[in-house]
Amino acid sequence: MVHLSRVKRGKQAQKPQQEQDQGESAASPYVYGTHYATEELPEHVMSEREMPADVAFRLIKDELSLDGNPLLNLASFVTTYMEDEAQNLMTDAMSKNFIDFEEYPQTAHIQNRCINMIAHLLNAPTTEGDGELDTIGTSTIGSSEAIMLATLAMKKRWQNKRKAEGKDWTRPNIVMNSAVQVCWEKAARYFDVEEKYVYCTDTRYVIDPKTAVDMVDENTIGICAIMGTTYTGQYEDVKAINDLLKAKNIDCPIHVDAASGGFVAPFVRPELEWDFRLEKVVSINVSGHKYGLVYPGVGWVFWRSPEYLPEELIFNVNYLGSNQATFTLNFSKGASHVIGQYYQLIRLGKHGYRSIMQNLTKTSDYFADELKKLGFLIMSDGNGRGLPLVAFRMKPDDDRLYDEFALAHVLRQRGWIVPAYTMAPHSNQLKLMRVVLREDFTIHRCNILLEDIKAALKSLQEMDAEMIQKYTLHLRAHSAKKLPQQHAHYKNEKHSLQGKTGKTHGVC
Numbered sequence: 354m355v356h357l358s359r360v361k362r363g364k365q366a367q368k369p370q371q372e373q374d375q376g377e378s379a380a381s382p383y384v385y386g387t388h389y390a391t392e393e394l395p396e397h398v399m400s401e402r403e404m405p406a407d408v409a410f411r412l413i414k415d416e417l418s419l420d421g422n423p424l425l426n427l428a429s430f431v432t433t434y435m436e437d438e439a440q441n442l443m444t445d446a447m448s449k450n451f452i453d454f455e456e457y458p459q460t461a462h463i464q465n466r467c468i469n470m471i472a473h474l475l476n477a478p479t480t481e482g483d484g485e486l487d488t489i490g491t492s493t494i495g496s497s498e499a500i501m502l503a504t505l506a507m508k509k510r511w512q513n514k515r516k517a518e519g520k521d522w523t524r525p526n527i528v529m530n531s532a533v534q535v536c537w538e539k540a541a542r543y544f545d546v547e548e549k550y551v552y553c554t555d556t557r558y559v560i561d562p563k564t565a566v567d568m569v570d571e572n573t574i575g576i577c578a579i580m581g582t583t584y585t586g587q588y589e590d591v592k593a594i595n596d597l598l599k600a601k602n603i604d605c606p607i608h609v610d611a612a613s614g615g616f617v618a619p620f621v622r623p624e625l626e627w628d629f630r631l632e633k634v635v636s637i638n639v640s641g642h643k644y645g646l647v648y649p650g651v652g653w654v655f656w657r658s659p660e661y662l663p664e665e666l667i668f669n670v671n672y673l674g675s676n677q678a679t680f681t682l683n684f685s686k687g688a689s690h691v692i693g694q695y696y697q698l699i700r701l702g703k704h705g706y707r708s709i710m711q712n713l714t715k716t717s718d719y720f721a722d723e724l725k726k727l728g729f730l731i732m733s734d735g736n737g738r739g740l741p742l743v744a745f746r747m748k749p750d751d752d753r754l755y756d757e758f759a760l761a762h763v764l765r766q767r768g769w770i771v772p773a774y775t776m777a778p779h780s781n782q783l784k785l786m787r788v789v790l791r792e793d794f795t796i797h798r799c800n801i802l803l804e805d806i807k808a809a810l811k812s813l814q815e816m817d818a819e820m821i822q823k824y825t826l827h828l829r830a831h832s833a834k835k836l837p838q839q840h841a842h843y844k845n846e847k848h849s850l851q852g853k854t855g856k857t858h859g860v861c
C-alpha cells in the first residue's frame with residue numbers, strides 16, 4: 354500500500370542569511386555542511402585552529418573505512434574479537450600508565466597473576482615446597498620486544514661466561530631458521546649478534562635439528578626454535594634439538610619463539626614436549642595478542658631461572674617511593690592489554706581456551722581437506738601438529754595462466770584478505786597462500802570463503818593470458834599505490850634477508 358500524504362502549509366522560521374551560509378556557527382554543526390568537508394585534511398603541517406571534535410571524529414572514521422575489515426583479514430594472527438566486557442575494562446584502563454606501580458598497584462598484581470598462569474602453562478619447573486618458583490617473566494608490547502629481551506639475556510650470559518674464562522667475547526652468533534620472523538633479524542642486528550641461518554629447502558620449511566646443532570660453535574649464544582613458523586605454522590622439533598645438544602654435551606641454550614604456538618600447543622597437544630620440560634630450553638616468548646586472544650599489543654617472556662637473566666640487565670627503579678625491578682625496552686605503556694589478558698585467562702579458563710583451540714584445529718583440517726579437493730597442495734601440518742592455519746599452493750604442473758597472487762587479488766575484491774607470498778630463501782621461490790584461523794572463523798564463514806575461492810578460480814580460468822597479465826599488473830599497481838611510499842633513501846638495503854634474497858615476510 355502506498356501512503357499518500359497531503360503537504361501542509363509551511364511555517365518554518367527563516368534564519369538570517371549570514372548564519373545559514375556559515376553553517377558551522379550553529380551550536381552543533383552538521384559535519385558535511387561545514388567548510389571541512391570541502392578541504393583536504395591536514396597532512397604536513399598542523400592547522401592553526403582547532404577542529405570541532407565531532408568533525409575530527411567523523412572525517413577520520415570515514416577515512417579509516419577504506420582499511421580492510423579485520424574480521425575478513427585472514428592474513429593476521431592478531432586478535433580481532435573480544436567480548437564487550439573485556440573491551441569495557443580495557444577502555445577504562447586506557448588512561449593508566451602500566452609502569453606507575455605505586456599508583457596502580459592492582460594492575461601490577463594483575464600482571465603478576467598473568468605471569469604465574471602463563472608460566473604454569475609452559476610447564477615452569479617446579480621446586481620442592483610451596484614457595485615461589487625460580488621462573489621469572491614480564492609483560493611486553495608483543496613477541497618482538499620479548500625476543501629482543503631474550504636475545505640480550507642470552508648474549509650477556511654468554512659474554513659473562515667468556516669473560517670469566519678469559520676468552521674472546523666480541524663475536525657472538527645465534528643459530529636460527531631462515532624462516533624466522535623479521536624481529537629476529539632486528540634483534541641480531543640491533544644487538545650486534547651474527548645471524549647463522551639454517552636454510553629451508555623446497556620440501557622442508559622448519560629448522561633441521563642436526564644442521565642447527567652442527568652450526569653451534571664457541572661463539573653461539575643460543576639456538577632459536579619456533580613453535581609455529583609464520584609461513585606454514587609448523588612446530589619445529591625443539592625436543593630433537595634439546596636431545597642432540599645433550600647427547601653431544603654442548604653447552605648452548607635454546608630460546609623458543611612460541612609467539613603463536615604458546616597458547617595453542619598446551620591445549621591441543623599437551624603431550625608435546627617443547628617448553629620448560631626440556632632442560633635446554635631457557636627462555637620462551639608468547640604473544641598475548643595472538644592466540645592469547647587479546648587485542649594488540651601484549652606479549653610475554655619467561656626465563657627458566659635468574660641464572661639465564663643476568664643481573665646487569667635489570668634496573669631497580671625507585672618510582673615514587675616504590676622499588677621495582679624492570680627489564681623492558683620501553684618505560685611507559687598502556688595498562689589495558691595486560692588487563693585484557695587477565696580477563697581472558699579468568700573468563701575462559703583452561704576449558705575455554707581448549708574448546709576454542711580445538712574448534713579452530715577442526716575447522717582448519719576441514720578447510721585443508723576442501724582445498725585439496727579443489728586441487729591445491731597443502732603445506733601446513735593438520736591434526737594439531739601445527740598452528741590452526743592452512744598454507745597452500747597451486748600444483749606446479751598445472752597448465753594455468755594465473756598464480757597465487759592473482760587469486761589473492763580476486764579474493765580481495767570480495768573483501769577477503771588472504772595473503773600470497775614466496776617461501777623463505779633457498780626454497781626455490783615457492784609461492785604460497787595462507788589462511789590463519791582465528792577464533793571468529795567459524796565453519797559457516799569457512800564455507801563462504803570456499804565458495805568465493807571457487808568463484809575466483811572460475812573467473813581466472815575464463816580469462817586469457819593477455820587479460821590475466823593486464824588484470825594482475827593493474828591490481829598490483831593499484832594496491833602498491835594505496836600503500837605509503839617506501840623511503841627512497843632506504844629502498845635498496847642489502848643487509849636483511851629481504852634485501853639479500855628477496856624474502857617476503859608472512860604477515861603477522
Ligand SMILES: Cc1ncc(COP(=O)(O)O)c(C=O)c1O
Pocket residue numbers: 430494495496497498534536579581582583610612613640652860861
Ligand atoms: C614466530 C613469530 N615470532 C615473532 C613474531 C613477532 O610478534 P609480535 O607481532 O607479537 O611482535 C611473530 C609475528 O607474527 C611470529 O609469527
